[in-house]
Amino acid sequence: MNSVFMTFFVDHGIQERLNEFISRKGLRRTSQRSAIVTVAFSRDEHFTADELFDRVRKVDSETSRATVYRTLSLLVEADLLREVDLGDNQKTYDPNFLDKPSHNHLVCIDCGRVVEFEDSHLDLLNDCVTRRLGFKPVRQSIRIEANCEQLRLKGRCPNLIATRLTGKRLRKKR
Amino acid sequence: MNSVFMTFFVDHGIQERLNEFISRKGLRRTSQRSAIVTVAFSRDEHFTADELFDRVRKVDSETSRATVYRTLSLLVEADLLREVDLGDNQKTYDPNFLDKPSHNHLVCIDCGRVVEFEDSHLDLLNDCVTRRLGFKPVRQSIRIEANCEQLRLKGRCPNLIATRLTGKRLRKKR
DNA sequence: CTGATTGCAAATGCTTTGCACGCCA
DNA sequence: TGGCGTGCAAAGCATTTGCAATCAG
Numbered sequence: 001m002n003s004v005f006m007t008f009f010v011d012h013g014i015q016e017r018l019n020e021f022i023s024r025k026g027l028r029r030t031s032q033r034s035a036i037v038t039v040a041f042s043r044d045e046h047f048t049a050d051e052l053f054d055r056v057r058k059v060d061s062e063t064s065r066a067t068v069y070r071t072l073s074l075l076v077e078a079d080l081l082r083e084v085d086l087g088d089n090q091k092t093y094d095p096n097f098l099d100k101p102s103h104n105h106l107v108c109i110d111c112g113r114v115v116e117f118e119d120s121h122l123d124l125l126n127d128c129v130t131r132r133l134g135f136k137p138v139r140q141s142i143r144i145e146a147n148c149e150q151l152r153l154k155g156r157c158p159n160l161i162a163t164r165l166t167g168k169r170l171r172k173k174r
Numbered sequence: 175m176n177s178v179f180m181t182f183f184v185d186h187g188i189q190e191r192l193n194e195f196i197s198r199k200g201l202r203r204t205s206q207r208s209a210i211v212t213v214a215f216s217r218d219e220h221f222t223a224d225e226l227f228d229r230v231r232k233v234d235s236e237t238s239r240a241t242v243y244r245t246l247s248l249l250v251e252a253d254l255l256r257e258v259d260l261g262d263n264q265k266t267y268d269p270n271f272l273d274k275p276s277h278n279h280l281v282c283i284d285c286g287r288v289v290e291f292e293d294s295h296l297d298l299l300n301d302c303v304t305r306r307l308g309f310k311p312v313r314q315s316i317r318i319e320a321n322c323e324q325l326r327l328k329g330r331c332p333n334l335i336a337t338r339l340t341g342k343r344l345r346k347k348r
Numbered sequence: 349c350t351g352a353t354t355g356c357a358a359a360t361g362c363t364t365t366g367c368a369c370g371c372c373a
Numbered sequence: 374t375g376g377c378g379t380g381c382a383a384a385g386c387a388t389t390t391g392c393a394a395t396c397a398g
Contacts, residue, residue, distance in 0.1 A: 117303060140318045
């Protein structure tokens with residue numbers, strides 16, 4: 001497989017998966033949904049409903065905030081998108097679970113940077129613990145809060161930015 | 175140590191810890207704060223701000239909701255109470271971290287029951303993963319969503335209650 | 349005294365919803 | 374054509390905040 005093919009195969013089959021979900025549920029495909037889905041999966045970054053709304057607006061200036069919210073619920077239900085708690089008091093959506101089905105998140109306390117990681121040992125151990133408790137594991141989410149080693153060594157975290165100083169994303173005027 | 179002594183030693187030293195925090199910060203002890211703290215730690219159950227407010231009201235009918243919220247922030251800052259995300263779109267407070275400093279939560283998808291568990295292997299593994307990523311671990315929180323084995327075997331989960339059917343606690347009119 | 353703390357009500361921020369219209373199947 | 378989907382504005386909910394009065398130290 002050469003690099004030209006690779007380019008095409010970057011797609012995760014989102015549209016197909018969504019089509020399948022839509023027809024199975026008797027729903028309808030609309031231009032707004034297409035736009036929202038395209039934008040949501042165009043990067044591998046996490047986003048909030050509002051951040052997604054802003055990005056969608058640049059592509060399709062007609063789409064409303066309500067539709068973004070409604071479509072997000074749809075995508076979560078279809079298991080294309082996942083809600084994650086990054087500890088900043090907002091719902092964050094993660095588009096990377098199709099590529100990395102069982103990844104988890106580490107949040108840097110100093111700069112707010114989010115690092116995704118996978119570890120099969122953790123998965124396995126969680127599984128054991130769950131069964132030992134008499135349950136059948138469905139999903140696990142681990143959030144690790146940690147300090148940046150660079151901050152400790154150099155006295156400064158390179159990712160430290162103003163918007164993260166409070167531990168929350170900055171609120172935005174609508 | 176006999177059972178009489180046990181009774182006295184159930185206390186976690188909350189009031190003392192709080193006093194220490196209050197004087198260190200130059201804050202003041204008030205009747206409202208005492209009432210809130212007493213109520214919050216009188217059981218080992220998780221609660222939301224509003225649930226705590228209701229319980230406090232039965233003891234001290236003067237305390238306001240705002241003060242409950244403000245005191246909760248205080249207790250979290252003092253590390254006496256911990257905010258946990260149980261996945262039901264509300265902030266839940268956990269009073270059990272003094273007794274079990276590194277416990278985690280399993281949430282039954284069927285009935286919403288929350289089970290606390292500790293596992294040193296998990297702690298250790300998380301620690302390793304974090305260091306490998308170049309960070310210094312501060313805190314980890316694991317939430318496991320799982321199905322009840324009893325539901326699978328008996329076709330019915332004994333804890334299944336109406337308020338959990340939606341996966342969220344019922345909203346409450348104020 | 350003096351500034352921390354409180355209650356109240358209003359404000360805030362995010363999310364959901366009612367409704368009339370529009371559009372997909 | 375039927376009813377799902379949309380935009381809009383209003384409503385909901387949990388939480389925070391401004392302010393004047395009150396209280397602790």
